Structures are given as C-alpha cells and as structure tokens.
Amino acid sequence: MLRAFNGECDATIAKVRYNNVGVMEARIRKAWEVINGCAEVQRCTISRGYLDLKLAELSLVHEYEEKVQQEKDEQRRIKEQMREEEQALRELEKVKQEAEKEENRFAEALRKAQDEILRASGAKQEKLQAQVAELERKLSEAQTNKARAVSRAQMTRSGHVYIISNVGSFGEHVYKIGMTRRLDPMDRVKELGDASVPFEFDVHAIIYTEDAPKLENELHRAFHHRRVNRVNERKEFFNVSILEIAEHVRRHHPASIEIVHEAEAMEYRKTLSMSLEAANLAPDPKQALVRPAVRVGA
Known part of the structure; x- marks a missing residue:
C-alpha cells in the first residue's frame, strides 16, 4: 500500500506546474482514499498525517514552479519592453x-x-x-x-499612455491601460488587436506625456484593486468605469485630454446583428421534425 501510494505521489508531484496544483492535489487525495479503501477489511490505513506530508511536498514543488514562471514572465516583460x-x-x-x-x-x-x-x-x-x-x-x-x-x-521617458477596450473579447467596463514610445501609438494598438483576440480594440484616449511610465504607474496604482488578473500584473486590464479613469487622468495630467466614453465596437456589434439575423431566418427545429408524406411510384 505504501509503495503504491508513494509511487502515485511521486508521479503526480513530478507533473505539477504553476497552473495545475488543484488537479494534482485532488489526484493525491483520490489515490489515498482508493488505496485505503482496498485495505479497509484488514483495518490497515495510510495515516492522514502522511497524506498531509505528501500534500505539503506538492505545495513546495508548486511554489517553486510558480517562482520559475514568475521569472519567465518577468524576462518576457523585459524583452517585450526592449x-x-x-x-x-x-x-x-x-x-x-x-x-x-x-x-x-x-x-x-x-x-x-x-x-x-x-x-x-x-x-x-x-x-x-x-x-x-x-x-x-x-x-x-x-x-x-x-x-x-x-x-x-x-527623452527616454517620453511616450504615449493609451486607454483601450475590447467589448467583444472582454466585456463591458474592462479597459487596458498601457504605454508605448512609438511615434505612432496606433501601431501598438493594432499589434494588440492581432489574431490573439477576435475583435479590434477601441481607443478611448491616447495621451502624450514627457514621463509616460510615471503616468502609467499612477493609473495602475489607482486601480490596482480592480485588476482583472490579480496574479500576473503584466496583464494591464482593469474592471473599472471610463469615468473613473478620466477622473484620475485629469488629476495626474492636467492638460486638456479628449476621452471617448462610448466604445464603438463596430466588428462586435455587427457580428451580433448578423447572428440575430441568421437566428431569425433559421427554420423552427420543431417544424423541421414534421415532414410531409412522399408518395413513391405510381
């Protein structure tokens, strides 16, 4: 029993990654229950304390994998910035x-x-x-x-801070706040709206400033508790209203800035319209089951 349980735990712990610890933990618990169930008649069990030790080992390996992934994400962020x-x-x-x-x-x-x-x-x-x-x-x-x-x-810190949304991909009131040093900031927006998302991004504001990282950091700090992804801060999406963003932008960047409040979301809304039109033209499935009799031959 112990050999079987240790083997199952070793195989499970070897497969743990930064994003699958819940599944691996459930697998170890299941193995413990099944093996104990097989020897229930003999009144022989693997203690819960030993199970807890194996789960602690799993947790330590998972923590290591998380740190490795964080390092990879940071290196990816640095390379992307470069x-x-x-x-x-x-x-x-x-x-x-x-x-x-x-x-x-x-x-x-x-x-x-x-x-x-x-x-x-x-x-x-x-x-x-x-x-x-x-x-x-x-x-x-x-x-x-x-x-x-x-x-x-x-001027190494000058650039544009952009505020964009993608209603069709992420829903209402979700905005990405980022920065770029490109001469044409729309080049960066177009890159973000490539094949990785089904619809184009809508631009709500593009703000030129001599210290773009500072303005971006101010906005990120203001909405830190509203991040969509609380684990990976490289994902610069925030669940917040455009009115709140506009208020903070004007607080930290007093120059006159035009902010578009309503997302056009042309591709998404046109897709919805086409889907509704197709649904209205589709035959009733109940009527499709009732077929007229066909006479074969004379």
Whole structure:
C-alpha cells in the first residue's frame, strides 16, 4: 500500500506546474482514499498525517514552479519592453534621417534660388524672391522636425499612455491601460488587436506625456484593486468605469485630454446583428421534425 501510494505521489508531484496544483492535489487525495479503501477489511490505513506530508511536498514543488514562471514572465516583460524601445528608436531614427534629407534638399534649393536672384532682374527676380521665402519656410520646418526627432530620441521617458477596450473579447467596463514610445501609438494598438483576440480594440484616449511610465504607474496604482488578473500584473486590464479613469487622468495630467466614453465596437456589434439575423431566418427545429408524406411510384 505504501509503495503504491508513494509511487502515485511521486508521479503526480513530478507533473505539477504553476497552473495545475488543484488537479494534482485532488489526484493525491483520490489515490489515498482508493488505496485505503482496498485495505479497509484488514483495518490497515495510510495515516492522514502522511497524506498531509505528501500534500505539503506538492505545495513546495508548486511554489517553486510558480517562482520559475514568475521569472519567465518577468524576462518576457523585459524583452517585450526592449523590443518596444528598439522599435521606437528605429522609428525616431528614420524620422530624423528623413528630416535631414528634407533639410539638405531645401537648403540646396534655397542656395540655388539665391544665386539665381543675383543674376535675375525685374519680374523674374520678384518671383524668385517669393520662391526663396517659401523655401526658407520649408527649411525652417524641416529643421524643427529634425530637432523634435532628436529631442524625442534623447527623452527616454517620453511616450504615449493609451486607454483601450475590447467589448467583444472582454466585456463591458474592462479597459487596458498601457504605454508605448512609438511615434505612432496606433501601431501598438493594432499589434494588440492581432489574431490573439477576435475583435479590434477601441481607443478611448491616447495621451502624450514627457514621463509616460510615471503616468502609467499612477493609473495602475489607482486601480490596482480592480485588476482583472490579480496574479500576473503584466496583464494591464482593469474592471473599472471610463469615468473613473478620466477622473484620475485629469488629476495626474492636467492638460486638456479628449476621452471617448462610448466604445464603438463596430466588428462586435455587427457580428451580433448578423447572428440575430441568421437566428431569425433559421427554420423552427420543431417544424423541421414534421415532414410531409412522399408518395413513391405510381
């Protein structure tokens, strides 16, 4: 009996993972009950104290597996953050290079136009002067864009905090609050709405700030007790109303921010409409059972 119980426990404990301890515990308890039941006539039993020791061993192995999983999640989070920052830096570098090309192009065109003015006269000179003024404006704009791109690259904490929802996937009053350093934050939103969820995300607010991690952390702390997943804090979904989010955003980010209160959820609502239409057109199953008699032959 003891050999059988130990073997069952060893096999069960070897299979425990961070997410299946309940099933494994039930298996050990069942084995204890079955083996004791087989020797009930002989009045021979494995004590409950020994069962508790095996369950304690299971609990320790499960705790270790949880720690291993937490480490994996943390490493995954760090790698994801690094990928996000690398992508943002690539985008900023691309914008910077494009701005430099524009700057060089307009500077060269301006130089040529200024040389032509010296050789021109009358109406042609006036036309060239208007052209020079326009080129100077475009050159100044290109230089501003370049300076802005350089500044964004140097400001490692600047970025966008986004507030999005997915009614069709997660239900009403569930919002994801995250941040991205991408130049176009919608690129990140589109990534989140890929094949892993059945419907696209709706954007309620995208807030640019020079300290995006700080604003994101403020909102996460404010709604910590409303997290959908209380175990894995990498899942940034919160069961809260958009009015509460708007209130906290304005408290920590006093600049004027437009927040969309109603989710359009176009794909989800259109799918519901199509499903209802299909249900109304479907034949009554009770009527389908009553079939008219068919006469075969003459």
